[in-house]
Amino acid sequence: MSTRILYDAVVGPGANEYYGTLVVSNIHYDGGGVVNIKEFLGVEFLSPATVAATDINASTSPWAQVNPEASNEQIDPTTYSVTAKLIVESGVSWAGATINIGINGDLTKGPDRYVTSFVFAADAMPDTSGTANIDCAASSDKALDSLQQAVTFTMGGRVVSVTVPLGETTPSKVPPGTYAVTAADLATADETTAATAQASPSSVTVVAGETVDVGVTYGAVARYSAIDVTIGRISPLEKEQFLVRVVEQGSGKKLAEFSSPNNHTTSLRRLPPSGTVDVSVVGTTLNNVQYSFDNKTEELSPSLIRVSFLEGELKTSPIDITGFATLPIVVTADVTLDATISVRLTSDTLVYTQDIKAESSTTDFAAPVGPGIYTVQAAGILDKGTVYVVNTAANLTVTQDGRTALRLTLQRGANLHVRGFPGFLSFGGCSDLTAGNEADFVAARASSIFKHAGTDGAGDSGTFLTDDQATRQTIALARSVEAQLADGSTVLPVMVSYTCNMSGGNPADHLQNVDGLARSFANLILSLNLANATIDDQHPVPAGCVINPGFIGACQQDGLSAGYRMKVREPLTTALDYWGVSAEIPGSVTEDLRGYVLAVNWLIRTVAPAVTFGWPVNLWGVGASTWVYQDDDVADAAQQTGDYAKTLGVFDGDNMPDFLVVDRYEADDFTVRAYGNGYCYGPREWGRFFDFCAALSARLRFPIMPWQIPSSWTPLTTDTVNDDFDSQHWGTGGSYIMGDAGINSDYRNINPKILALRFSSSLEMGGTAENIFTRAEPFDLTDPAYAHFPLRGIFAVLLGGGATTGIVASVGNPQPWVRDKLYTYMENPISLNE
Structure with missing residues (x-):
């Protein structure tokens, strides 16, 4: 009997540009055999949007409990490859079964692409891959003979990298799709010998079960010199940075310029293979003493040259202090x-x-x-x-x-000691509750997991929810992750909840929707009740809550005063009655905007006093966020924002929040979703953003959590960057926060395709991506910016968002860059005590 599984699939009735369903039925073997499974049915299919496990509902006949798992991989700007496991508690026949999959995207355009994309397997995951036979030429230089060739297949956000031996043909498994094919330069570890590699063809279409041929050939071998510059441990200048220059004698051409801390080595690669260079450390003064090193002259050759500046070579001389003053x-x-x-x-x-x-x-x-x-x-x-x-x-x-x-x-x-969070600067990430999240959070040793509560993620103002799977599954995920962390750490689930969704603006319309306010109040109570049910000795703080993103910013931007009239007690009473909460609403809850904010604080503290929570404020609450590009006083913007939040009563009384959240904009900087809306930050803007956090914390004396911060990083000249790189989710936030020694203090280390990105919609950002780095000079991304976060009043950082690179591979850039950085950080996290 054939093991190929066939099916019928249609787009369900009522689909529109925002939502639809895929309905799968008549699941059977080719030839008519019944599909029986013992543990799970594996499935892969295409979707215009990500699919969560909660979006998949399978019914069997006879009935059996089916528990879905799902993961997503973006393969182009409008397409996701979804892999799902439909797990059953006991063996079941799929004769007569129906699978309904909710899709938060447009199924009306080209529906055949989606309904014909399903591949099934019984008690296994479908093998949908094809084979690329990579015929790699032999090297033309013995220095390269022992190396392996890296070949990369790129389709949108999907990147498949393989390494193959030289002088052989190697079959490699590749998922189906149409890929751009690139081959990395073949180079020794010190890059003194290198050959350009050319993959042919440059684009291939891989079909499941079929084979395509790819050839790799080499251009002429090039020779380079390389220099490792070491600044030794210089005790008189242990806190100083050293400016180093490498200049070609005769021409005066500057080959490199960078800053280096004490006791550090900087590697310079692909320098000219011959010539004479001067390596110099720019002299500096400290407390009226001049410090300098003699220049070092080196003859370049195709080899690694090591140059060191050590304390014993340091020259000192006093400065003439005539006319100097006592300060x-x-x-x-x-x-x-x-x-x-x-x-x-x-x-x-x-x-x-x-x-x-x-x-x-x-x-x-x-x-x-x-x-x-x-x-x-x-x-x-x-x-x-x-x-x-x-x-x-x-x-x-x-x-x-x-x-x-x-x-x-x-x-x-x-x-900075906030209930529920650890005693060190911690990092959390946004979850989409797909199957790979657990492994990703474990790999990053995350301290918290964030997810929007409810069904629509924005308060579900149109209905009284009777269950909240998002809250249940986020808490369960956090418990599963912490069970796998060898150090015994706890992981805090944090629900993003709305009692009034203003993320789309028009605050007055939402504030006057009494029925919607009542339903959203009730849905918050539901999420809090579910958190309360998980309190135990190990989890006295069962969960956290980020309440009402965009609310304060939208009200501030629209100039709504604390006395803005609205009904508060009626919708709050309706919600309390719906869940049978017997509590007397305090007199401070008045029928105005301030009373509403106090009602939210009171409700959380009344229903779930053990839950830790915070209100978000927005960078754009002062009217727009473009001040971050200009020379406006950061402290002034922070003062306006903090003072407005105080007028609303956010910090009044016994029910004040535990922390304050600062929201920028949830988008990776080098995607059109970010720079098209005026958000593309370089080192200067990120510094001003965190200065804003610091000034806000200082004014309010309150701990700060930056929220939905993109952890995407800036690719180097050695990284593979597509010509159309939007779907690769490159950015700057990760490089700034986590540090990137590959960039160091020289923007020329950044991939030229990124630097050439042109901006047309925001004059503040500058003409090109290169401008966001040149205007930040001098900058240095070698060390992580997070080292200074506690002194800026920051106790935790949330990375990523619903469509932005964070911790999980299923959203944004899937590569492990940030997970690896966080894992290393957690080897020695920064204490909040000193």
């Missing part, structure tokens, strides 16, 4: 700490640093300070979980007459 540092503090404040002054030619006691005092800089204009930096202090904020002017003009003083204030800020 008092005046500290005004509302606390006294057993700690020090690190102060740094930087001008065009001079640098001064000093540590002073964290208390009210007046202390002179140990070294006289030269007259001039200085940039001032003074780091805050983290002590026993509390941030202490140091405020000072950004610039200081030191005069020769000695009348200048540097004034600092030290004040208590946010307590």
